Amino acid sequence: MLNNKEYLNKIFQSNKPLIIYKTIGGFDVYTDFKERIVLNSKNFKSFLNIKCNKLNSKIRELNCYVGFFGYELLCENINIKLPKQETLNFYPGLVYKPQTIIKIRKNITIKSLLKDFRKKIPSQKNYNYFYEKKFNLNLNEVQYSNLFKYFSKKIKMGETYQIKICQTYSNKSNIDSVNFFWKLMSINESPESFLIRDKDYSIISCSPEMLIKKKKNTIITKPIAGTLNRTKKMTTKYARSYFKKNEKESKEHNMIVDMERNDLSRICRSGSVKISKLKSVEKYRDLYHYVTEIKGLLKDKTTNHDIISAMMPGGSVIGCPKINTLKLLNSRERLNRNIYTGSFGYINANGDMHFSIIIRSILNFKKRSEISAASGVVIDSKPKKEYKENYIKAKSLLDLFKL
Amino acid sequence: MIYVIDHEDSFTYNLVHLFENFGQTYVSNYFNIDKKKLDACKIIVFSPGPGEPSHYPETQKIYYQYRGLKKIIGICLGYQQILYAEKGQIIPQKKIYHGYQSRIKVLRESLIFKPNKILIGGRYHSLKLKEPFSSKTLKITMRCVETNVAMAIEDTINSVYGFQFHPDSFLTVDGKFLIQKILQA
Numbered sequence: 001m002l003n004n005k006e007y008l009n010k011i012f013q014s015n016k017p018l019i020i021y022k023t024i025g026g027f028d029v030y031t032d033f034k035e036r037i038v039l040n041s042k043n044f045k046s047f048l049n050i051k052c053n054k055l056n057s058k059i060r061e062l063n064c065y066v067g068f069f070g071y072e073l074l075c076e077n078i079n080i081k082l083p084k085q086e087t088l089n090f091y092p093g094l095v096y097k098p099q100t101i102i103k104i105r106k107n108i109t110i111k112s113l114l115k116d117f118r119k120k121i122p123s124q125k126n127y128n129y130f131y132e133k134k135f136n137l138n139l140n141e142v143q144y145s146n147l148f149k150y151f152s153k154k155i156k157m158g159e160t161y162q163i164k165i166c167q168t169y170s171n172k173s174n175i176d177s178v179n180f181f182w183k184l185m186s187i188n189e190s191p192e193s194f195l196i197r198d199k200d201y202s203i204i205s206c207s208p209e210m211l212i213k214k215k216k217n218t219i220i221t222k223p224i225a226g227t228l229n230r231t232k233k234m235t236t237k238y239a240r241s242y243f244k245k246n247e248k249e250s251k252e253h254n255m256i257v258d259m260e261r262n263d264l265s266r267i268c269r270s271g272s273v274k275i276s277k278l279k280s281v282e283k284y285r286d287l288y289h290y291v292t293e294i295k296g297l298l299k300d301k302t303t304n305h306d307i308i309s310a311m312m313p314g315g316s317v318i319g320c321p322k323i324n325t326l327k328l329l330n331s332r333e334r335l336n337r338n339i340y341t342g343s344f345g346y347i348n349a350n351g352d353m354h355f356s357i358i359i360r361s362i363l364n365f366k367k368r369s370e371i372s373a374a375s376g377v378v379i380d381s382k383p384k385k386e387y388k389e390n391y392i393k394a395k396s397l398l399d400l401f402k403l
Numbered sequence: 404m405i406y407v408i409d410h411e412d413s414f415t416y417n418l419v420h421l422f423e424n425f426g427q428t429y430v431s432n433y434f435n436i437d438k439k440k441l442d443a444c445k446i447i448v449f450s451p452g453p454g455e456p457s458h459y460p461e462t463q464k465i466y467y468q469y470r471g472l473k474k475i476i477g478i479c480l481g482y483q484q485i486l487y488a489e490k491g492q493i494i495p496q497k498k499i500y501h502g503y504q505s506r507i508k509v510l511r512e513s514l515i516f517k518p519n520k521i522l523i524g525g526r527y528h529s530l531k532l533k534e535p536f537s538s539k540t541l542k543i544t545m546r547c548v549e550t551n552v553a554m555a556i557e558d559t560i561n562s563v564y565g566f567q568f569h570p571d572s573f574l575t576v577d578g579k580f581l582i583q584k585i586l587q588a
Contacts, residue, residue, distance in 0.1 A: 161501040252502065263413070265416035315413065321414070324452075324453040379499040
């Protein structure tokens with residue numbers, strides 16, 4: 001019989017579908033999926049409001065659906081149609097119902113609804129992993145600048161106040177996602193990191209951004225707006241004073257704070273929405289972020305779907321105001337965002353949920369890896385700087401392909 | 404009842420929570436007006452929003468229909484919508500204010516706020532009122548200390564009020580007080 005560690009290593013080395021999710025003090029691994037539901041704009045609402053309420057697992061940690069909602073699904077959910085774009089025909093959204101959870105802390109503990117879960121390991125095969133080191137970028141600097149100028153005009157006319165232009169790097173590859181994920185965690189572990197590995201695709205993310213944390217009737221969001229390229233000698237103290245003094249970063253951040261207060265106010269009791277932590281600085285491998293935490297108390301009878309519709313897609317990665325800015329973005333972006341700026345997380349049977357914004361991620365599908373990054377156009381931004389910022393945001397992921 | 408007309412902005416519900424301090428508040432999109440509720444309400448609020456007043460003919464109609472009959476309050480785009488309906492021109496400004504905190508001075512013309520008082524307000528606007536602007540009943544009652552751009556209007560005869568800045572923003576100091584004063588006026 002395999003012990004816990006041997007079992008875990010075996011499933012990592014196989015191609016067994018699983019999800020790894022960063023949690024406080026370690027990682028949770030979900031596997032032995034009983035259900036796998038492909039979400040679309042037709043079944044999304046009933047999934048959230050009906051199916052999620054019918055969960056009844058004997059093990060509390062397994063009484064949930066884990067998965068992701070893609071960008072297009074979240075747009076359609078708030079009645080924003082995307083025009084025809086270049087697309088991989090990737091899943092609009094996928095959720096899984098796990099029957100086994102492996103908790104990686106100081107020790108490894110396992111809970112499972114299956115008696116013989118240790119035997120459920122696919123036999124080893126050769127998986128033909130390969131990857132190119134080089135990436136193609138969908139927008140070069142000139143194309144980016146042109147788009148930037150177009151959106152700057154729209155800001156001058158008041159049609160948007162802030163808009164995030166997305167760039168996508170892609171290459172040919174079929175990656176060993178679990179291996180990539182642990183490499184990523186060793187260099188850039190961030191609070192919302194996750195991996196999904198399924199038979200036909202994988203997603204690896206070191207997202208730092210929490211969009212929804214709901215426990216009973218309390219809901220918290222923690223938008224990020226403001227990025228500083230981190231050099232070796234830089235201190236958090238320096239970063240704090242940089243953000244404070246930098247008018248452009250401050251204003252960009254202010255706007256996102258008011259927007260997220262608004263989104264919470266749609267579903268929260270009047271007067272309950274409060275800024276709980278204004279403008280803190282968080283440190284990552286290549287950069288510093290400017291972060292605010294906002295809290296509210298949900299109105300009675302707010303459904304899962306009400307919450308998702310008010311909060312997603314997360315405003316900080318779109319721009320402001322949300323609806324018109326989404327329309328502007330979609331009118332100009334030629335490439336489908338797929339998972340980028342969608343959300344990953346779980347919903348429990350009791351309605352508690354936790355979702356991040358999918359950024360800093362690799363989608364590996366159809367022998368292709370893609371990494372997207374976006375930064376904001378506000379009135380004072382410069383195309384060259386924002387272009388570079390996108391590269392910095394993607395860097396720790398791009399670097400994985402150089403090792 | 405207070406009826407908030409939402410121009411699909413991402414700040415509208417901050418405003419709704421402010422108004423809910425003072426009474427039952429109903430919100431709908433500008434293209435999806437509940438006519439019965441609009442008729443029944445005592446106060447109409449034009450929300451902020453993207454673009455310029457001419458993009459929203461529906462709201463212009465509502466203004467003309469209820470002006471003088473109900474209290475009308477406009478915020479940001481809503482404020483510009485009132486001015487546009489009163490034959491003011493709304494034009495781009497050189498320096499754009501998105502996420503700015505500005506010092507705003509109350510003018511002598513104000514009948515509601517204490518003249519010369521300095522307020523701290525959060526701003527999100529690309530456009531502004533072209534001046535000179537004149538109206539028999541509508542007075543400019545606040546200005547930006549730095550740029551002199553018009554920041555508030557009062558028409559106490561027809562009960563029409565507006566702010567270019569956002570009482571709903573966390574950047575504004577005591578926005579609740581500003582709304583309270585207008586509602587009591």
